[in-house]
Amino acid sequence: MNSGLKTNKILSRPMKVITKSLGKNRYYNQFKDDRFYNDSWIRAQKLPTKLLGPRYRRSRSSIELDITYRCNLKCFNCNRSCRQAPSTEQMNVEQIQMFIKESKEKNVNWETIRILGGEPTLHPDLLEILSLLIEYKKHSSAGVRIVLCTNGHGSKVANVLSKIPTDIVIENSMKTSDENGFSQFNKAPRDSILYKNADFSNGCFIIVGCGPGLTPYGYYCCAVAGSIDRVFGFDIGRKELPSADDDMVDQLRVFCELCGHYRRRSWTTRTTSEVMSPTWKEAYIKYKRVRPSLSLYSSK
Ligand code: SF4
Numbered sequence: 001m002n003s004g005l006k007t008n009k010i011l012s013r014p015m016k017v018i019t020k021s022l023g024k025n026r027y028y029n030q031f032k033d034d035r036f037y038n039d040s041w042i043r044a045q046k047l048p049t050k051l052l053g054p055r056y057r058r059s060r061s062s063i064e065l066d067i068t069y070r071c072n073l074k075c076f077n078c079n080r081s082c083r084q085a086p087s088t089e090q091m092n093v094e095q096i097q098m099f100i101k102e103s104k105e106k107n108v109n110w111e112t113i114r115i116l117g118g119e120p121t122l123h124p125d126l127l128e129i130l131s132l133l134i135e136y137k138k139h140s141s142a143g144v145r146i147v148l149c150t151n152g153h154g155s156k157v158a159n160v161l162s163k164i165p166t167d168i169v170i171e172n173s174m175k176t177s178d179e180n181g182f183s184q185f186n187k188a189p190r191d192s193i194l195y196k197n198a199d200f201s202n203g204c205f206i207i208v209g210c211g212p213g214l215t216p217y218g219y220y221c222c223a224v225a226g227s228i229d230r231v232f233g234f235d236i237g238r239k240e241l242p243s244a245d246d247d248m249v250d251q252l253r254v255f256c257e258l259c260g261h262y263r264r265r266s267w268t269t270r271t272t273s274e275v276m277s278p279t280w281k282e283a284y285i286k287y288k289r290v291r292p293s294l295s296l297y298s299s300k
């Protein structure tokens with residue numbers, strides 16, 4: 001148990017005693033695990049983090065593969081920047097083979113592998129990628145759920161979806177236009193005085209629900225971070241599958257201060273129009289001038 005968790009336990013004891021004495025212990029437990037509490041501004045600051053430990057830790061059983069950044073929609077506030085910084089970057093078949101090889105060698109028990117992007121049905125090798133993952137499931141990881149996330153928009157996408165093997169679960173968000181209610185991804189916390197004392201190693205709920213991400217440039221604390229890297233060009237994607245004891249805190253510190261999800265309260269911040277803070281405006285201008293060149297996730 002790390003010191004933060006110990007402190008959390010110690011500090012929560014008096015609170016438990018108080019609430020128990022009021023006969024409200026179950027409310028305390030709901031509160032403790034509630035995103036209302038974990039996503040709160042105060043929980044994201046340095047002192048509470050020092051005392052209580054990180055508010056979120058990444059999943060070890062789920063992963064997202066961003067196989068392409070192509071998309072046939074241009075949604076406002078796309079958290080892969082498909083509208084703001086359109087690109088045809090994509091993972092190749094060899095990179096998927098390497099991911100499978102590493103997963104087997106490291107005995108990772110994936111519960112969920114989600115394939116997305118961009119719009120993954122626009123990847124020219126999608127069916128080959130899926131057949132590799134299905135083979136992996138059959139021979140090495142019977143329990144894994146392989147999920148294809150699509151926007152379901154247009155006849156080209158529908159045509160590919162009609163060919164997807166039944167072993168694959170399809171999550172179809174059925175988008176019809178660019179105006180979807182998304183969180184304000186391009187509102188960098190570091191542009192707000194309110195987050196000057198935040199501890200960005202906290203991450204956000206996405207690292208729990210979705211797990212780390214794999215992009216053409218390696219593994220990231222979340223797939224969103226991978227897409228931030230392709231715009232900013234830090235080039236810090238891990239080139240090996242992170243081990244179970246790796247919380248990827250170094251990456252959280254770099255990416256979360258740029259990511260609007262850090263201040264996420266989706267029910268109050270979702271919007272259908274573009275919102276962008278100065279750091280992002282500047283980053284997209286630079287990206288349009290010169291695209292960063294990142295090193296690839298590849299076999300040595
Ligand atoms: S469909 Fe998804 S990936 Fe494509 S632009 Fe919209 S949010 Fe981004």
Ligand code: SF4
Pocket residue numbers: 203204205206207221222224225252255256259260261262263
């Ligand atoms: S980069 Fe964004 S999505 Fe990823 S953990 Fe940080 S705040 Fe969450």
